[in-house]
Amino acid sequence: MIVLKAAQEKLLGALQSVAGIVERRHTLPVLANVLVRKDGGRIELTTSDLEIQVRTEIEVDGDAGSFATTVGARKLIDILRSMPADQVVTLSANQAKLTLQGGKSRFTLQTLPADDFPLVQEAADFGPAFGVPQKVLKGLINQVHFAMAVHDIRYYLNGILFVAEGRNLTLVATDGHRLALAQATLDTEIPKQEVILPRKTVLELQRLLKEDDGPIEMRFAGNQAAFAFSGMQFVTKLVEGKFPDYNRVIPKHHKNALLVGRQPLLASLQRAAILTSEKFKGVRLNVEPGSLRIAASNAEQEEAKEELEIDYAGDEIEIGFNVTYLMDVLANSAVEIVKIELQDTNSSALFTVPDTPGFKYVVMPMRI
DSSP: OEEEEEEHHHHHHHHHHHHTTOOSSOSSGGGGEEEEEEETTEEEEEEEOSSEEEEEEEEOBOOSSEEEEEEEHHHHHHHHHTSOTTOEEEEEEETTEEEEEETTEEEEEEEEOGGGSOOOOOOSOOOOOEEEEHHHHHHHHHHHGGGSOSSOSSGGGSEEEEEEEEEEEEEEEEOSSEEEEEEEEEEEEEEEEEEEEEHHHHHHHHHHOOSSSOEEEEEEOSSEEEEEETTEEEEEEOOOSOOOOHHHHSOSOOSEEEEEEHHHHHHHHHHHHTTSOTTTOEEEEEEETTEEEEEEEOTTOOEEEEEEEOBOOSOOEEEEEEHHHHHHHHHTOOOSEEEEEEOOTTSOEEEEETTEEEEEEEEOOOOO
8 A cells, every 4th residue: 555655855844843752762662653644645643752742744645545553753764864855755555564665765664553652642621722923932942941950850840831821921941040031922811821841842842843923822731731833733741840939039129230242241251161160160250330350260270351341330249150051041042232130249140131021031149
């Protein structure tokens, strides 16, 4: 049976969109496979890692009738990648094998039964759907994702908090040392819904979302979130737990504020970071009217010093930070000017962007 006949780039694109979550090592061999379901000229491709399930559909040529099987996702992608983009490829089924043909190339692949593939059971208690343009959600994720924890024992920090309330969508990430928050406006008013998306889900959404006005529809349930965009269905388990009260962490009345060019500050910090110690990554910032001095040193008694002219007329403050935390926020932004609000040596700093009122970044100081 000819399961499908399509251009290499069409089939490869569809497979790549669902294969990002496929793990290389699995206790269940079938999870290394993609579920291929044929219904006439429509092919449905589904992958899962038991936590996340991604599905997409493509229209293709092929024999009439229905058919379902699973085949190794990575192998299929690697073979297709090696073929010319404009080549027409054919996928045929024969007993427990699939044959992929393109030009004079022919590959026979082992399959596993479709019935063995563990589909995610969708929750019954989804709240109301709401949406934003894909580029808006991608932008929000880009503004906060770097502040997520990695393998923290406080598992609720290994992800991003999504809060939809009224006409606001707020994303918050923190690892306990810094916190990033970004907001966008929704078209419709919805009751408050709050979920924590796992780190892997966040990174996969970031990869798949497009920089365009195409919509993404979101629905949240007690233990699941569902997203629909670009012809894809994306379902994920949530992180259980209570996210920290982020409003308490954000400073409200810091009396000293300075404006500085993002790119010059990032370049100075990158140079100073070369001579920070591997373990502490600490830099000292000296702020005084008109000037910001940056200093770093290490165990070998090497030293780096940088100076920037700034728009500032407040108190003289000397404060230490992990340089990586400062570089992260500057590297993940495209603005020209950032505003930094400070109180004293021991209080956290607040980074904001004059033209983006919904963005806030809080970073704790460190002793140097």
